[in-house]
Amino acid sequence: MFPILRTELTKLHRSLALLLILAAPTLVGLFLLLNGLRDGQQRPWEVWLGASSGIWAFFMLPMSVTALTALLAQTEHAPRAWDQLRALPIARWRIYAAKALVVLVVVAAMTALCLMLTLAAGALAGLIRPENAPTGPLGLATVAESLGRIYLASVLMIAIQFFLALRFASFVPGLVLGIAGTFFAVVATGAEEGVFLPWQMPVNILASEPWRAQTALGLGLGLGLLALLAAIAVLSHRDVP
């Protein structure tokens, strides 16, 4: 499995997907920095990190997953590389499993990068304008745990976007569903049913009602892993005309 994983990571070199991996968390960090410097108000680290987690879970993570899966899939669809890959003497499920694993690892890395860039933005704000430096304890372990749960709750959304991106040669179905899912997740934030929407599961981790967070985590991770396995099985067994 390691050689396939290595080749999947090699394909990211000089790719648009790599740009996205760096750009999405950077945008969150940049926003927080500009927001922190906007007025003379000094905010505690808790607010900085809470805003970062919220933006990430609410909007940037679903949109990034949509774009990332589309870009990774297009590296195979665009040059019609599936034929070469699927003709190799390798079990096909390994090819798709490696791709799924890369998406999971990359999204985890983006989530971690988002946290690191938030810390960097807070520190930079303090350097530029000391009166805007974040205050109070960092509470890093709590935030890291929260981001970890957000990530785990996003697995169902990742599985769905992953399947659509690889199943269709056009990026349109995945993109449309990703945008629609994110849109409904945003407009239906307060709705109880929203917790069952895969694109809203990550942000529900931050909900004040414990049942919402537990439901989002249970469904997002549990169904997500099942959906990923199903996606790998379906993709491996279908003919690519």
Add this chain to the structure above:
Amino acid sequence: MSEFAIETRGLSRRFGRQLAVDALDLHVSRRAVYGFLGPNGAGKSTTIRMLLGLLRPSDGQALIQGLDVGRDRIGAARQVGALLEAHGFYGNLTGRENLDLARTLRGLDRHELDRVLDLTDLRSSADKRVSDYSLGMRQRLGLARALMGSPSVLILDEPTNGLDPDGIADMRRFLAELPDRTGATVFVSSHLLHEVEQIATHVGILHLGRLTVQGRLSDLLAGQPQDIELATSDDAQARTLALAAGYDVADDLRLRLAPHDDARRVAAEVNRALIEAGLDVHRLAPRPRTLEALYRQARLNLPEAA
């Protein structure tokens, strides 16, 4: 072990109501250079996709070195190097990086990279991004990838696509020598009859999903009826004489011979008869037996070679 490197038995593929490949029985001998010919839409690509296990047959089976592709796709795929019409290269990576992906996935030694780059004369441009490659360079890179691990069967779909005349000549020479150099069997799908004729030891012609002709090229051409091109000082009288002698005469005064006719003997007879009739013979030439004539004859929807 099977005597054939590639064999299909009643291989068929249906897309909806359309039968794209119809009960195909391919027999590709070991160390042959097999030209797989047919017009667009004849089913060549569908057949190749089934040989590579990319498409499941509706019926029948495909065997590579005796291994059933349907039952042991991975075992069969280990025997094969393929150059497909869609190269599937990653434009953001260099030629060397692209080859290294294939090398890694096949579990081959790192030296394979330089070996195939040298074979295809690509070493100097190996570190350029593939997005900067010409079509011909991509074609050679595709061949380099197909040659990795010295497979015993090479399946090449239109290998001369995008090559300049020198590149085509190099490719022709390379493929023709390959069976003797490496013991590999080469299966080439092409529409360039002249190119295939120069390298193929065997051919199969596909038409509307059916194999209409298959066999050793020299045998097939030997069995082809010949024509004799004729031009005289009085073509009308020559036609009358030829018809009276029992020959099949075309509108342009070609004499269409039967497969068993000896063209040289007929030419001598005709020449003698024309001279005895007082005609000047300007041209009397047995028409060479070509793959194109065979191909045209095999394609039922086309008239016989003009």
